[in-house]
Amino acid sequence: MTYHLALTLAQTESHWIDFNVGLLADRFWSNTVDGLAYGSIYALVAIGYTLVYGVLRLINFAHSEVFVVGAFGAYFTFVALGYEPGPTLASGLVPLIVNLVLAGIVAMIASGVIALILERVAYRPLRRRNAPRLVFLITAIGASFAIQQALLIWRGGNPEPAIRLLRPQAVFEFGTTRITNIQIIVFVASLLLLVVADAFVGRTRLGRGIRAVAQDPDTAALMGVNKERVIMLTFVLGGVLAGAASLFYVMQIPQGVLYNGGFLLGIKAFTAAVLGGIGNLRGALLGGLLLGVVENYGQSLFGGEWRDVVAFVLLIAILMVRPTGILGESLGKARV
Amino acid sequence: MALLEIAGMSVHYGRIEALRDVSLTVEEGEIVTLIGANGAGKTTTMRAVSGLIPLSRGSIKFNGEDITRLRADLRVRRGICQSPEGRGVFPGMTVRENLDMGCYARKDRKGIEADFERVFELFPRLKERISQAGGTLSGGEQQMVAIGRALMARPRLLLLDEPSMGLAPQFIQQIFAIITEINQQGTTVLLVEQNAQQALSRAHRGYVLETGSVTRSSAAGELLADPAVKEAYLGIA
Amino acid sequence: TDKTGENKQSGGGQANAPAIKADPAPPLPDNAALPAGDGKGKCGKVSIAYIGTIAGASAALGLNILNGVKLAVKEHNDANPGCQVTLKQFDSEGSPDKAPGVVTQAINDKSILGVVGLAFSGESKAVGKAFNDAGLVTVTPSATNPNLAKNGWKTFFRGLGNDAVQAPAVAAFISDELKAKKVCVVQDDSEYGIGLADLVTKSLGSKASCQQKVKTGQKEFSAVVGAIESEKPDAVFYSGYYPEAAPFVQQLRDDGFEGSVVAPDGVRDDEFIKNAGGSAEGVYLSCPCLPSAGFTKFSKDFQALAKRAPSTYSPEGYDATTILLKGLDKGLKTRAEMLNFVKNYQGQGLTKQFKWNSDGELTETPVWMYEVKDGKIVQLKDMTKATS
């Protein structure tokens, strides 16, 4: 049973914040499971922020739009495959997998391409002119505005009708905690992608190139790294992961295909990236999962309206203790 | 045909002209030394050869090919590698990864392994610190990394910008020995050094750079003997 | 609570809700006033204005309304060669600080005799007094804050139901028809959602055993759904708009919730059904509006004009414009005349019966319950009696 423990903090007529410890205790494991599934989406998007930040020291505010474009890509693939809004589900396991993979590929391509275009049109000219870093930030904001508004003009302000290929069904169930098929797919696939991305950046030659450009672009060029290509690649990689994230997002929340549907998620993902230690891929993963989970705990404990506050408080609390995120940044800085 | 041929090169930083009409050649197999006071434009020359700054006039030819407008990373592929002023160690990479970056443009695994061994032989210190982050190394250790990294690239033309800077005396000796050695193995070297005495005595030819222009160029020995050069750059009044 | 049967309908749906007998459909309001009128309108060079968000953060809602307004003006002008009304659009960006500028501008434009707007409560609060001072009549198609009507502004008219009427009807439906004993009230953070939730909670009394809050733009509700799940209520009342309601209801159903779901007019929209992806089936919707057949034509024309389906507050915008146009057709020339006309207006619109009290609130608001059946919103019960 639920029991309320209301701590009244204020002296004015109304109370300010309620704590509901019972609910949190009740829902702890459910919250954890749900948070992990959602958090893995944060993590995938966070990688895009972290990668681009790593290379250009740029908070790519337009990354949330890269994500949204991916969501549109997935949606239109569903439409092209003949699915309709409403209760339609894919019939049979094989078509389901094929269609999901197709949608995923299209979403990844869409996001990757838009990220690439963004890099080409908005950021490269600035690099040519050696613009200060803040200017990139403003351009990113401009691009974010422009893409959002273009989507708004094109598709209108209402979300695209929901299409779902798969309905969540509990695969494991213990007590009140259910782990659904979608959650498992999303979590496992995200983790897989993250591991691949991490290996790519950590192990491969191009990955080393990315890190080199991040730390010292001039010297990187002296080592034979093609800076422009590396930057392009970084954007594409971030975009592709955001595209994958967008498919997972649409699977979990089919109503999310909306011109500004990435905004909040983008901010959260960036928060996750910072939480884990910006520039650090594993940090992004950890930050994303942690944020997803803690947000849910917070929501149970304080109520839905405090969800975002909890996210930011977590961020601040962690940065107070570890000023460069949980795992620390991996950008490296010269010592005195 | 000279390996490196710079003709009439001018370079601007914004409105400031840092190099004016510099012409310079390096023959295959040579060690050429560039000397000059602070701010004369030595580093600028090196950066221009590596492609880090564009020329405002003039041309650079490498191995007969005009590379004036070639991107920096492609020049590396042609065989030009530089150990830059200020070392340019990647602070967030370990010593090993830093050295690895030197072979970014290389493919031969075997040769790379051998070169690792060679670098560690030259600088045992680096082997001890193999997984320390580049940014936390001491100044001299960083210099070792920078030089080792340039060696790892096995370039045709090696550009060394003040390789002895920050190194302890015994290493300075060693560095110059290495330069001679790799030169004898076939690597052409363009060397900027404040330690002009040492550099010139190892080099075949030398250039004197003053406020952005070449004022003198001749065989190293002649420069060493030139009283004006002696007074200005060798500290022998 | 008891669990009955293994209902495995495709879209979830409630298993333990009592069957409710549908009321017969009311006479369709074929007498609804349409902007075209009788085609004999006569007027000089006059204009009406739409003031509200057009671009910017909450543009979607603004565009819904604006297109309704545009459609009305177009139909009017096509039918009335003797009265060509200009529509002036002002973008307030939905924000209280941009609104004064455009409103001042509208007030200074003497050709404007009436205003459809403003869209949001916040901006309406910010500029209501300015309209009042200028004597320029405003009919808002979407601002629902009850307090707006209590400022003594003579020029303020609300073109949609006041939550105060809807709430008791909803509460009555939940307790009398659904026989629910435990109800969770979920509110979003809009003025509308908060106000309505308050009133419904009050009307439900002790039956409202849990409250949950969500945010505009939120799409992921696992924690809320979980909280509801552990409360095991018989019914959930969602107080907000459809963009959040759709994913919410879906996630609620996916989680296995089998009670009834009730939502207000902010959710009563075809978009909701499309977006809830099957889970909308069986959701009860309340609305201070009559079922209307006029909608079919409206929807078609709207689609033709705006290249998209009408949505929240499109019909309200259309109705509000129609009323103003009626006044212009009569040849009214001053703002005072226009104000007077609206104050005394009485007539059926597409969405409802329009007649305002002295505060500018609608007096006769019929409240109907609807249900989503086979992907359509069908009328269920007239709750007007229940509350009067």
Next chain:
Amino acid sequence: MSAGVGTQRDPGTVRAPFGQRVRDWWNSRSRAEQWMIAIPVVVLVYLLPMLNVFPLSTEPWTDYELALFNAARLGLIALGLNVVLGQAGLLDLGYVGFFAIGAYVAAIMTSRDSFLHNPHYSWLVVVPVAMAVTMISGVLIGTPTLRLRGDYLAIVTLGFGEMVRLLADNLDPLRGNRGFQDVGRPPGTHADGSPLFTQTDGKPWYWLTVTFIIVILLLIGNLERSRVGRAWVAIREDEDVAELMGIPTFRFKVWAFVMGAAIGGLSGVLYAGQVGFVNNQRFDVVTSILFVAAVVLGGSGNKVGVLLGALVISYLPDRFQLAPQYRFLAFGLALIVLMIFRPQGLLGARQRLLARGRQAYQRLVGAPEPVSADSALTEQGKGGDL
């Protein structure tokens, strides 16, 4: 030719950038000449509301005088943010929080909806109180966060800004969306007894704001050419070294935060007064980011530049409202294009940091001003650290 060191400084073939030429021209004037130019400009600025004519007017889309006021108000905000961002280099994405606090303090102290019992404080009392409260909140927010570096600070301030808004959302006494009506305005009446400051008359508001701007410009100028301004720039350039050179970096960062907060609070009060209504809208991330955009667009660190930036961000969209649906698209694209063409900002000139710099440079290099040599090849990644 001088030997050894030094380079030729003849301009060569490369032409100086526009902003630089303007600045060189300006700096080559004597003090008196500068005043001769500045005074008419100021007069013109004051007269702007009277020039409600074709190329300037924002009508018929929106009221011209109010558009001017809004631009001036953003200018004030940009000035405040410039202290934090432009001078001290602290990327504050939550500056809107201070603006909000200012507005809420004004609302709570004057609105009839307030939870205070007799909230009818005079506007003249409200201003200092609001500024004090924002300054205190600046200290409270700054103390824990300013130990963070660079972009960590950015995201944390963004979080704080959001939290201010969310508190307004969620805490009952702050009335969320319902808001506070009838927020107090400055005293004063016209000859006929009607109040001077109203919601619909932009002129008095504009003049008041411009006056604030001028006063603050002078004060900030004083700071800039002092130990404090130099400390800020040093922190921006290299925080470690700044500290090792004896600058109490933390204290000065908090000061920058506090000064910025005070100005933000002041503009919040002006906002609340003019609109007369305060609720939880308009204090979101996007608004905050627009503030940053104004500063960077104008030329981060340059006082006059950021005012121009504010003008562009606020006035131009009002002026060119041709197709509202496309306005924000155009705005976004314009931001991109503007930044590509003027990556240093509209007036990207560097600040002067010495109170008696003119004479000093005259004696040292024979010219009154830094030979700027804006390198076209500043190394990327270094310098201008956020």
Next chain:
Amino acid sequence: MSDTQPGTQPGSPSGTQPGTPSGTPPDVEGLSAEAREMTEEERAAHFAEVAEAVAPDREIAVGVGDTLLELRDVTLRFGGLTALDEVSFDLRRGEILGLIGPNGAGKTTCFNVMTGVYRPTSGQVRLEGRPLGRLKRHRITRYGIARTFQNIRLFDEMTALENVVVGADARHRTSVVGALCRLPRHWREEREGVDRAMALLEFVGIADRAADRAKNLPYGYQRRLEIARALATEPKILCLDEPAAGFNPAEKDDLMSLIRRIRDDGYTVLLIEHDMRVVMGVTDRIVVLEFGKKIADGTPAEVRDDPAVVAAYLGVPDDGAA
């Protein structure tokens, strides 16, 4: 080809400028515009003023030779690495102490401990008997330790003059309010600061480029600018980390004379340098580190002949060219 010949000490005390083949008169470069216009006598007077401004309160006479700074068993570990291992030495007022050792011996780390960048794992640093303990870095600077950096760290966007004035600000007390309202103290300190900075630029010989941004200066100028900036904080101890790196021998001579002049003006100097000619040429005493441990401490001559030092650092004795 040796750099380690202590016998050659060609630096003349009054800053010889590198002569140039083109034969322009020396002394001109590096001077301010004002000084360039002057006649010889005027210039001499001018430099007397400069010297006065550089060291406002000379304490040469005050107890030269007492211990100014002590390191007591300072140990610093980075994880498993012991960068400093129970290092102890004294720095006496008015001396030039050399700190040498192979690469990675812990010299720079020593500076970092003294200036508060790192806190020692154990042991103590004392300035005039007061332990520095957990003092903030900026406090330590105010107590009187100033430094330069091995990898030049200037305020890149500031002009050279402004860089130095920032250093001078360390001694200023103008408050934010004082600056805001331009109170008299602000004016006084501003004037003092700028005057002192100008003098320092002349002193280190880079006044001609006072108005250039620091990042645009050539390497050698940047090094000297760092020295000027450090001096501006009116330190008791000036710590120089490889100031001669990147200088040619002639420039090194200049630097040596500059270091001597600095000492003569009443500062105590702690010098890290790899160039033995410089070290042997200017230092009064030398401390040698190896692997974080002190292995020798003595006069240049003693240290040079110490077999441990030779083995660890100086390498095989040279075959003595030049």
